Amino acid sequence: MTPPDVITPYADLDELLLELLGHWQRILGANLAGAYVQGSFALGSGDRHSDCDWLVATHDALTEPQIARLRELHDEIPTRDGHWCHDLEGSYAPLAELASVEFLGRQWLFNDHGHRTLVWDDHCNRGYTRWILREHGIALTGPEPRSFLPPVPADLLRAEAAASLPTLLDDLATWVDIDALAWGQRYAVVTACRILFTLDTGEVASKRGALEWALRTVEPRWRRLLGQVRDERELGWQPHQAPRPGEAEAARAFVAHAVTRASG
Template sequence: MDSYTVYTPVNEILNILLERISLIIGNQFVGFYLFGSLALNDFVPDRSDIDIVVTTKTILAEDQLEELQQMHKELIENKVPYSDRMECIYIPIDSLRNYVKEKSYFPCLHNGGEFYRDGFGLLEKHVLRERGVILKGPDPKSFMKSVSLSELQKAARESLTNWWLPKLNNSTSLADDDYQTFAILTMCRALYTIEKGNIVSKSEAAIYAKTEAEEYSSLIEEALAWKIGGTFNKLQQTLDFMKFTFHRVGIGT
């Protein structure tokens, strides 16, 4: 078994996925990469997901997507560790080589084993290119352009404006404990990216945010410490920290 991380159960499922995906999509296969927490050295076994990018020659056929979905569901049914805690997005390599934001929606298998269409924005692109873990395929730097400081900051602001700001008036999704902690740590990372011009791990961003927002330091610490199955239940505090972040970076004010 090849070891791509320091976590044996993660390596086990990655080896399974690499083999099975390669067989299912055949000559469409180009590369297999990790981004997200595993790429940023911020993976927490009790709470983190595995974020995967599979690059392909062209858009996958429907029968291939159906076979991939069935494969993912079988892993979940067989209770393979982390099979229900991963997102695997399939992107034609030309879409990363010639990045166009308006067309960046691709088939992505979510935690439950179902496909949906998801975006792959500049923030994700930056992490993949600069920090991505290569399991197989060409180095992302060989086919992806770098993302500038101003582009990163703009993308972070757009994410706050378009996705998070509306939740102040419709906080239904924030009722779940895991989404509250996700929101808090996302605010930390957005704040860091906008003010410092780089993407760092949630832990690093949280350290920065705690010094810049001392009144929310305990909330941030609790969000970092939360584990799947634990109780958080801090909706109002989460909304307050979101408002602080928006005000700090001049969004919605």
């Protein structure tokens, strides 16, 4: 299969993805079953502030020599100049485990964005990531995702979302301080919106799409907060920018509202 002429809105990202595809073909050979763009770019809402999420499907488990060469590849890419070299994220998944939702949560070899390591993690093996891949994934090579990925049941997506909502703020606190970082405040609100969207529809929305949906559907008292988060998403990652007074508290209150709405 020939990759699409245009994969994302960014030519420099497309160039890097095609380079990666060449490396995957060289390293994996006949074991390469397919390579896909998923996440926000698959949903049509990726921008300069997004990670580019990918998934490589393999016919069989990775061999130790293949893992060693992949480690070398991912160790080198983040050392380069260029925006997207630090914003790639994805996993290597066996086709047999992609073929059934019974394998959800199984750990795959994973490269976190900006990291020079590969670790075993279930980051890309959640219900919502599988839903995006199946329904909207962009094939760089290999068959279309619908040909080997079973549908993700809406009830499974709702259960996954419901389980993540009550611990959202505690989970965020393990890696970001929403009182100290404006980006963290925005992330908390956006994530709550995405969870509510899934609970309501049984589908998955992009960050931007979930915000726009929430602005149309939640009580008017939250519109100022949601509008602030939507408008300031364009600011991206600002490691030294604190939220304005009251914004972190408003985010916490909205998450609490989301928990109450979900339970009702």
